[in-house]
Amino acid sequence: MLNFKKTLLSLCIASIASASALVAGQAVAQNSAARAVKPIPAEKAEIIHWWTSNSESAAAKLIAENYRKAGGIWVDTAIAGADQARAVAINRIVGSNPPTAAQFNTTKQFLDLVEQGMLNNVDDVAKAEGWEKILPEPVLNVIRINGHYYAVPVNIHMQTWFWYSKAAFKKAGIAKEPASMDEMFAAMDKLKAVGIIPLAHGGQAWQETIVFQAMLTNVGGKDLYLSVIRDRDQKAINSEAFKKVLLAFKRMQSYIDPGSPGRNWNDATALLISGKAGVQIMGDWVKGEFAAAKQVAGKDFGCIAGLTPNSPYLIQGDAFVFPRTNNPATVQAQKLLAKVLLNPATQIDFNKLKGSIPIRSDVDTSTMDICAQTGMAIMKDKSRHLGISEMFLTPDQNGALQDILTAYWNTRIPVEKVQKSIASAFKD
Numbered sequence: 001m002l003n004f005k006k007t008l009l010s011l012c013i014a015s016i017a018s019a020s021a022l023v024a025g026q027a028v029a030q031n032s033a034a035r036a037v038k039p040i041p042a043e044k045a046e047i048i049h050w051w052t053s054n055s056e057s058a059a060a061k062l063i064a065e066n067y068r069k070a071g072g073i074w075v076d077t078a079i080a081g082a083d084q085a086r087a088v089a090i091n092r093i094v095g096s097n098p099p100t101a102a103q104f105n106t107t108k109q110f111l112d113l114v115e116q117g118m119l120n121n122v123d124d125v126a127k128a129e130g131w132e133k134i135l136p137e138p139v140l141n142v143i144r145i146n147g148h149y150y151a152v153p154v155n156i157h158m159q160t161w162f163w164y165s166k167a168a169f170k171k172a173g174i175a176k177e178p179a180s181m182d183e184m185f186a187a188m189d190k191l192k193a194v195g196i197i198p199l200a201h202g203g204q205a206w207q208e209t210i211v212f213q214a215m216l217t218n219v220g221g222k223d224l225y226l227s228v229i230r231d232r233d234q235k236a237i238n239s240e241a242f243k244k245v246l247l248a249f250k251r252m253q254s255y256i257d258p259g260s261p262g263r264n265w266n267d268a269t270a271l272l273i274s275g276k277a278g279v280q281i282m283g284d285w286v287k288g289e290f291a292a293a294k295q296v297a298g299k300d301f302g303c304i305a306g307l308t309p310n311s312p313y314l315i316q317g318d319a320f321v322f323p324r325t326n327n328p329a330t331v332q333a334q335k336l337l338a339k340v341l342l343n344p345a346t347q348i349d350f351n352k353l354k355g356s357i358p359i360r361s362d363v364d365t366s367t368m369d370i371c372a373q374t375g376m377a378i379m380k381d382k383s384r385h386l387g388i389s390e391m392f393l394t395p396d397q398n399g400a401l402q403d404i405l406t407a408y409w410n411t412r413i414p415v416e417k418v419q420k421s422i423a424s425a426f427k428d
Helices: 002-037 054-069 082-094 108-115 123-129 137-143 166-171 181-193 205-220 222-230 240-255 265-273 286-292 328-341 344-354 370-379 395-410 415-425
Strands: 044-049 073-078 101-105 151-153 155-158 161-165 197-199 277-282 301-304 313-316 318-323 385-387
Touching (some): 044 054, 044 082, 054 286, 054 344, 082 101, 082 108, 101 108, 137 151, 137 385, 155 344, 161 166, 166 181, 166 277, 166 301, 181 197, 181 277, 197 240, 205 240, 205 277, 205 395, 240 415, 265 277, 313 370
Parallel strands (some): 044 101, 197 277, 313 385
Antiparallel strands (some): 101 318, 151 318, 155 313, 161 277, 161 301
16 A cells, blocks of 8 residues: 555656646746847947048948947947058958958958958848849949848949039139030149149049049040950050040149148148139048038039040949858847948938938939039939949059059159050059
């Protein structure tokens, strides 16, 4: 009887234990399910960028504020100078201490990082937002690598705008906006004659490359640009047509002032704002400086996208890449930033401050200035779309071109020798 009672008690204990285990298992399953649907807590997202001028800083703060409103935690790491900021970002990515996101230009600058498997893609965001339908093809060709999207472009900058001071033109007696390279040279001669700096220029290699590309597009044209920059055709580089481009580039150097070497682009823009200079060849980010100075497009300054109706519109811009990580919170922060950057409202407000135009083709730009609207109108004509040289050249080729152009700008080198040097640098 005692053995029977023990057996019965054992069965009861076993039954109770089994029931307890079942209840505990259900509780664990419920807790696991709860954890599965619970949002991942936001973590601090460190963003490396080089937007440090007055207008750039305001534009960066706009994105940061919109990111915070969307639930993100923005940690700002602003580093003056694009080259310096990229170097810091790359060193940290390679050194296994990456930021959440880092700014690059919409070029081949981040290709090595992609090939080394050091970046996360944002394919699901691109698919959900329909990037293929709303982004221009030259940009898609840069950010989409082997079928995956590795960068989020935020804007379109066109780097070869001719900006001019209305006050300076009036003082020099220039009544008509230049509509050819010859007319532009004539206008700068008039500015020089009345003691106004004809060309506000910062003597830095990248700025000289911009002046060169302005000559290549406005003097040489689309076909020559593609032959030289994309195809790196030796015959085209050594042609009389390209020689004419290089001579026009060198002539521009005769219109700068003694304070030009080493000057920052925004300091050159300040010369236009004050009326001390007449013309600047620079990207549309200069509009941010005009806006900060309370100057109005069409009233205080003019903008010329091209000196002919068919002048190529050189597309470039800013983009953010996302260093490789498997941390769910970091990945979530990266995807949230990708969505915020291309949000239509962010696109309009950011680009008003930055001076660029929206990367999206489906946003209403009627509230933007006349220069931005001119740019958006040109973007509708795909025949005028061209990528800047960095979209076609490797970093080494681009660096070699800059070195050659800067040497030519600052010294007395025969144009024929420059042609041969570029041909040599572009040989495969």
